[in-house]
Amino acid sequence: MSNMLEVADLGHTYGDHEAIGGLSFTVRAGELVCVVGPSGCGKSTLLRTISGLVSPTRGDVSLHGSHLAVVFQDYSRSLFPWLSVQGNVEFPLRSLPRAERRARAAEALEWVGLSGAARKRPWQLSGGMQQRVAIARALAYRPALLLMDEPFASVDAQTRFELEDLLLRVRREHDTTVLVVTHDIDESVYLGDRILVLSGSPARLVADLEVPLPAERNQVTTRTDEGFVALRSKVARLLNVGKPSMDVEKWAAAERESLSETVPS
Amino acid sequence: MRAFTRGLLGIAGFLVLWELLGRSPLIPAHALPPPSVVFGELVSQLTSPEFLSHVVATVLALLIAIAIAVAIAVPSGLVLGSVPAVRHATRAVIEFLRPIPSVALIPLALVMLGFGPETKITLAVYAALWPILFNTIYALDELDPLQVETARVFGTGRLGVLFAVALPSALPFVLTGIRLAATTALVVMVSVELMAGSQIGLGYFIMEARSGPGRMDQVLVGTVVAGAIGVLLNSGLERVRRRWVAW
Numbered sequence: 302m303s304n305m306l307e308v309a310d311l312g313h314t315y316g317d318h319e320a321i322g323g324l325s326f327t328v329r330a331g332e333l334v335c336v337v338g339p340s341g342c343g344k345s346t347l348l349r350t351i352s353g354l355v356s357p358t359r360g361d362v363s364l365h366g367s368h369l370a371v372v373f374q375d376y377s378r379s380l381f382p383w384l385s386v387q388g389n390v391e392f393p394l395r396s397l398p399r400a401e402r403r404a405r406a407a408e409a410l411e412w413v414g415l416s417g418a419a420r421k422r423p424w425q426l427s428g429g430m431q432q433r434v435a436i437a438r439a440l441a442y443r444p445a446l447l448l449m450d451e452p453f454a455s456v457d458a459q460t461r462f463e464l465e466d467l468l469l470r471v472r473r474e475h476d477t478t479v480l481v482v483t484h485d486i487d488e489s490v491y492l493g494d495r496i497l498v499l500s501g502s503p504a505r506l507v508a509d510l511e512v513p514l515p516a517e518r519n520q521v522t523t524r525t526d527e528g529f530v531a532l533r534s535k536v537a538r539l540l541n542v543g544k545p546s547m548d549v550e551k552w553a554a555a556e557r558e559s560l561s562e563t564v565p566s
Numbered sequence: 567m568r569a570f571t572r573g574l575l576g577i578a579g580f581l582v583l584w585e586l587l588g589r590s591p592l593i594p595a596h597a598l599p600p601p602s603v604v605f606g607e608l609v610s611q612l613t614s615p616e617f618l619s620h621v622v623a624t625v626l627a628l629l630i631a632i633a634i635a636v637a638i639a640v641p642s643g644l645v646l647g648s649v650p651a652v653r654h655a656t657r658a659v660i661e662f663l664r665p666i667p668s669v670a671l672i673p674l675a676l677v678m679l680g681f682g683p684e685t686k687i688t689l690a691v692y693a694a695l696w697p698i699l700f701n702t703i704y705a706l707d708e709l710d711p712l713q714v715e716t717a718r719v720f721g722t723g724r725l726g727v728l729f730a731v732a733l734p735s736a737l738p739f740v741l742t743g744i745r746l747a748a749t750t751a752l753v754v755m756v757s758v759e760l761m762a763g764s765q766i767g768l769g770y771f772i773m774e775a776r777s778g779p780g781r782m783d784q785v786l787v788g789t790v791v792a793g794a795i796g797v798l799l800n801s802g803l804e805r806v807r808r809r810w811v812a813w
Contacts, residue, residue: 369719370719371719378712378713379713381734381735422813424813
């Protein structure tokens with residue numbers, strides 16, 4: 302398989318704060334890779350450097366395709382309220398002729414099951430539906446790489462499961478290459494073909510793990526599968542190992558304290 | 567419906583108070599004609615072509631002034647709001663010009679522009695500029711960085727972001743600015759007509775009615791019609807905002 306994205310020795314420093322400390326990895330065509338790391342470890346910076354919103358202070362990002370698309374966590378701010386759902390999905394296609402724009406937006410809305418909502422305004426939809434609009438907008442752009450920044454962190458658990466399965470279906474049907482940034486270990490194992498585990502600030506690559514699960518996933522059976530459980534524990538251990546020992550000690554102390562508080566006197 | 571009924575009751579109360587005050591011995595009879603007299607006069611004036619031409623002159627000049635103010639203030643606001651260097655360079659001048667009352671510029675405008683409609687339109691434009699300009703700048707300050715990033719990620723350039731994201735996102739604020747500006751422009755328009763010896767317009771009608779025959783009922787007809795124009799403009803623009811930029 303050919304590489305769709307190559308990241309080589311990527312580093313980024315804000316002032317004297319090093320957010321990313323030299324990351325190298327690749328994403329192959331058609332693959333779904335999850336980047337998982339502790340909160341505030343520089344995952345957002347990684348996403349911003351890959352998407353070109355920020356130019357990194359060192360290293361290279363090369364995309365083997367003309368453009369990528371991003372689905373942000375905060376769908377309510379990322380969708381444009383003055384445009385209809387259809388208008389939002391057409392937004393990246395503004396340079397195309399009107400008829401083609403229409404057709405591609407209608408197609409993408411059908412993929413995410415929102416054909417009936419094309420004429421509505423985004424704010425008239427539920428959170429989960431809004432995020433589906435954002436996914437449709439990204440797909441309509443036909444990106445070489447679909448970048449997702451904590452895409453399901455702002456919806457309720459039920460909707461989250463639905464959206465995870467929607468993402469898996471859509472990327473299988475359309476052979477999309479996806480990079481999902483998340484802090485949720487379970488989600489990274491459930492979605493990914495491969496998991497990149499990052500350490501805390503500055504972000505460094507701790508492990509690059511293949512997910513030994515069949516391509517078809519199921520919210521009930523996959524999550525209880527032995528392979529799933531084992532990998533989840535492994536990622537969890539790696540994330541703790543990745544933390545500076547100071548933090549682990551602090552965390553342990555806080556844990557003891559909260560335990561002593563709940564002990565009835 | 568209840569709010570509407572209460573509104574009507576408020577108006578009725580105001581009219582009763584005015585009627586009582588107009589007929590009471592506290593105020594000389596000719597100074598404050600009661601509404602029953604004023605509305606009788608209003609009906610007869612509304613059929614007088616001369617009065618209607620005064621109304622049309624004021625409304626037309628007002629609409630022209632608002633259009634010019636929008637055409638100047640919105641693009642300026644976009645530039646000032648998106649290019650900090652220009653904004654800093656012009657801040658001192660703007661802070662000096664903004665508090666000058668338009669009416670204080672009447673003598674200057676008369677010397678420069680003469681007694682035609684240019685004077686009242688220019689002064690109304692001057693007054694209407696500020697609310698639109700400041701609301702546009704403020705709206706750009708409030709522009710959500712995530713919306714800009716979304717547009718940039720999908721390959722939108724700087725100008726594209728300005729027209730496809732910044733402008734529509736600013737639109738509700740700009741419209742509020744225009745609504746405030748319209749009322750201010752009306753005040754200045756009628757004031758200039760009153761004071762600057764123009765030959766036509768509602769302000770001129772009011773001035774003529776007072777200084778010539780001393781017809782206070784006609785003065786109040788002019789006042790009532792000026793108020794009605796303000797209410798119609800305000801509610802019309804509010805309706806436009808709700809219909810077209812309801813987010």
